[in-house]
Amino acid sequence: MKTVIKTTNLQKIYNNSVAPVKAVNNISLEFQEGEFTAIVGPSGSGKTTFLNLIGGLDKPTGGEIYIDGTEISTMKESELFDFRLRNIGFVFQSYNLIPVLTAKENVSFIMLLQKRSKAEMEQRATEMLEQVGLSDKLNSRPNQLSGGQQQRVAVARALASKPKFVLADEPTANLDTESAFNLLDIMEKLNKEENITLIFSTHDQRVIERAGRVITLVDGSVSKDEVIS
Amino acid sequence: MKILLILAWRNLWRNKKRTLITISSVLFAVLLATLFVSMEKGSYERLIDSMVKYSTGYIQIQDILYDEEPSIDHTLLFDEEIEEILNKYEEQIAYHVPRLQNFVLVATENNTRGSILNGIDPELEIKMNDLNEDVVKGEFLKPNDNGLMLAEGLAGILNVTVGDTLVLLGQGFHGSTAAGTYPIRGIVDLKIPDINNNTIYMSLSEAQWFYGTDNRVTSLIIMPENPARTQQLAESLRKVIDPEWHRVLTWEELLEDLLNLMKFDVAGTMVMMMILYIVIAFGLFGTILTMLIERRKEFALLFSLGMKRAQVAIVCFFEALFISMAGVILGIIISIPVVAWFYHHPIPLSGDMAEAIADYGFEPVLPFSADPTIFINQALIVLIISFLIGLFPVYKVFRINIMEAKK
Ligand SMILES: Nc1ncnc2c1ncn2[C@@H]1O[C@H](COP(=O)(O)OP(=O)(O)O)[C@@H](O)[C@H]1O
Ligand SMILES: [Mg+2]
Numbered sequence: 001m002k003t004v005i006k007t008t009n010l011q012k013i014y015n016n017s018v019a020p021v022k023a024v025n026n027i028s029l030e031f032q033e034g035e036f037t038a039i040v041g042p043s044g045s046g047k048t049t050f051l052n053l054i055g056g057l058d059k060p061t062g063g064e065i066y067i068d069g070t071e072i073s074t075m076k077e078s079e080l081f082d083f084r085l086r087n088i089g090f091v092f093q094s095y096n097l098i099p100v101l102t103a104k105e106n107v108s109f110i111m112l113l114q115k116r117s118k119a120e121m122e123q124r125a126t127e128m129l130e131q132v133g134l135s136d137k138l139n140s141r142p143n144q145l146s147g148g149q150q151q152r153v154a155v156a157r158a159l160a161s162k163p164k165f166v167l168a169d170e171p172t173a174n175l176d177t178e179s180a181f182n183l184l185d186i187m188e189k190l191n192k193e194e195n196i197t198l199i200f201s202t203h204d205q206r207v208i209e210r211a212g213r214v215i216t217l218v219d220g221s222v223s224k225d226e227v228i229s
Numbered sequence: 230m231k232i233l234l235i236l237a238w239r240n241l242w243r244n245k246k247r248t249l250i251t252i253s254s255v256l257f258a259v260l261l262a263t264l265f266v267s268m269e270k271g272s273y274e275r276l277i278d279s280m281v282k283y284s285t286g287y288i289q290i291q292d293i294l295y296d297e298e299p300s301i302d303h304t305l306l307f308d309e310e311i312e313e314i315l316n317k318y319e320e321q322i323a324y325h326v327p328r329l330q331n332f333v334l335v336a337t338e339n340n341t342r343g344s345i346l347n348g349i350d351p352e353l354e355i356k357m358n359d360l361n362e363d364v365v366k367g368e369f370l371k372p373n374d375n376g377l378m379l380a381e382g383l384a385g386i387l388n389v390t391v392g393d394t395l396v397l398l399g400q401g402f403h404g405s406t407a408a409g410t411y412p413i414r415g416i417v418d419l420k421i422p423d424i425n426n427n428t429i430y431m432s433l434s435e436a437q438w439f440y441g442t443d444n445r446v447t448s449l450i451i452m453p454e455n456p457a458r459t460q461q462l463a464e465s466l467r468k469v470i471d472p473e474w475h476r477v478l479t480w481e482e483l484l485e486d487l488l489n490l491m492k493f494d495v496a497g498t499m500v501m502m503m504i505l506y507i508v509i510a511f512g513l514f515g516t517i518l519t520m521l522i523e524r525r526k527e528f529a530l531l532f533s534l535g536m537k538r539a540q541v542a543i544v545c546f547f548e549a550l551f552i553s554m555a556g557v558i559l560g561i562i563i564s565i566p567v568v569a570w571f572y573h574h575p576i577p578l579s580g581d582m583a584e585a586i587a588d589y590g591f592e593p594v595l596p597f598s599a600d601p602t603i604f605i606n607q608a609l610i611v612l613i614i615s616f617l618i619g620l621f622p623v624y625k626v627f628r629i630n631i632m633e634a635k636k
Binding site: 052055058078081082083084086090092095096099100109112113 | 535
């Protein structure tokens with residue numbers, strides 16, 4: 001098994017006016033290629049902060065992050081921009097899509113920035129939208145799609161460029177139960193078919209059992225790390 | 230690059246109304262500015278045209294000292310040498326108009342007054358400025374006429390009319406005394422009050438005899454075949470005249486004081502234009518600023534996905550540029566026919582304003598200029614302003630904190 005992400009003593013302390021907040025407190029974890037992991041924990045437990053750190057969006061105040069063996073916490077901002085573009089797929093809780101682009105253009109967007117060939121983009125974007133069940137929405141703008149459909153487009157985009165791993169921060173938080181399950185089904189299916197490492201955070205008990213591994217955070221620290229067969 | 234253009238273009242139409250309002254504000258600014266400048270320039274062109282027509286002509290050849298110290302002693306001998314030069318440039322010169330101008334005292338039985346005596350070639354003068362059309366009484370001078378023609382204002386002051394005789398007294402060439410009596414042949418209305426109150430015309434040959442200057446003139450006016458090539462012709466003439474004795478001046482040099490005064494006046498209206506520009510600048514800036522603020526989350530998304538700051542900045546810059554370009558281009562497209570219409574149908578004036586302008590011999594209208602540089606300049610100014618405003622989002626985009634914008 002190949003280690004895709006490794007953190008050692010990862011720490012993020014916010015110096016609030018009242019008292020410093022240890023949003024991420026000494027987390028040392030490894031994620032293997034192809035893993036489908038859920039990060040769970042109550043609100044404020046540090047899920048978003050942790051994902052932002054390993055996604056290269058935020059800087060840790062201590063510890064290291066290795067992606068495929070490369071330390072990213074010491075990278076310059078411009079290097080991180082490029083690193084994210086090449087290696088990481090993102091799905092956020094909301095505001096995932098570029099409003100002026102159609103579903104297909106949104107899915108192609110990363111590949112476009114990566115300067116992939118037109119044929120590849122076309123083929124891959126259509127294929128991914130088919131995979132998430134939106135073949136009939138190729139040319140719809142985000143505001144013509146439901147919340148669940150928008151999240152599915154975001155998942156399609158995150159996976160279309162075949163990144164090293166995909167980070168999804170509470171992707172189902174704004175969805176009704178049916179859409180939430182549907183999205184998780186799709187994520188699970190794509191994780192298997194594309195063998196892409198996928199980490200999502202949630203505080204939603206309903207969707208946790210879909211994951212192959214569940215890491216529980218409490219006050220910025222790992223309190224449980226279990227593999228579910 | 231294409232995707233950046235697509236993003237910018239579509240972003241503009243996310244809020245159609247706002248974009249259209251901003252474009253129209255730029256459009257109206259350009260339209261107002263061109264109309265304004267065209268009107269101002271139109272008045273100046275009219276004034277310059279009339280000065281060139283009646284007074285300076287396009288080019289003058291003078292004695293080297295005359296411009297510094299206009300005196301009958303600093304006159305130019307209109308000899309074969311000069312004739313030869315003029316012949317050489319025959320194709321570029323339509324005709325030339327010699328003038329001998331000097332101060333003179335004019336006296337009647339009970340009145341004396343200082344005036345300007347103009348020795349003119351009657352036929353050439355008519356060719357240049359249709360002076361004969363301004364005769365209000367009597368007749369225009371004939372070649373070699375030994376009578377006078379008086380400006381209407383001066384005739385009024387001296388209380389004389391056609392048929393009366395005047396005594397002229399002056400200083401002739403090299404300190405000689407010039408004196409003579411002359412009958413009045415005609416009276417001309419010269420419109421511009423100052424000139425109308427102190428001008429006397431005499432045929433050139435008679436004036437040369439009166440001042441004892443032989444074949445001398447104070448200025449030799451050159452009217453080019455193509456007035457647009459005045460500068461080039463003046464340059465050519467400068468190369469062949471004897472620079473130790475003669476000097477070639479263009480109307481721009483002859484009217485230097487007037488042109489400077491206009492420049493000063495233009496500076497005044499520039500202040501007004503600045504206010505107009507500032508108003509559009511703020512309108513454009515407001516739109517750009519709102520577009521930035523309402524898209525913070527989108528920028529955070531784009532940055533998270535790995536789109537470079539420079540790329541996002543280019544999108545924002547294009548947006549600003551699109552708006553202003555559209556405004557400028559539409560502004561020019563609309564102002565061209567508007568200016569053209571006013572150029573052919575100048576706004577008629579009425580009341581005191583009309584009278585004042587008529588007093589100067591102009592038609593009482595507000596003339597417009599159709600000089601293409603007006604459009605180009607206005608377009609450039611507005612474009613430069615929008616370019617500068619377009620730099621603001623660029624600066625902002627480079628300073629957005631991703632984590633803060635994400636919230
Ligand atoms: N920018 C910030 N400044 C200060 N404190 C923050 C900031 N972001 C998060 N925190 C704090 O860090 C802790 C973890 O937050 P977060 O990672 O968002 O938790 P979760 O995503 O699990 O709800 C919380 O106590 C939160 O208040
Ligand atoms: Mg969170």
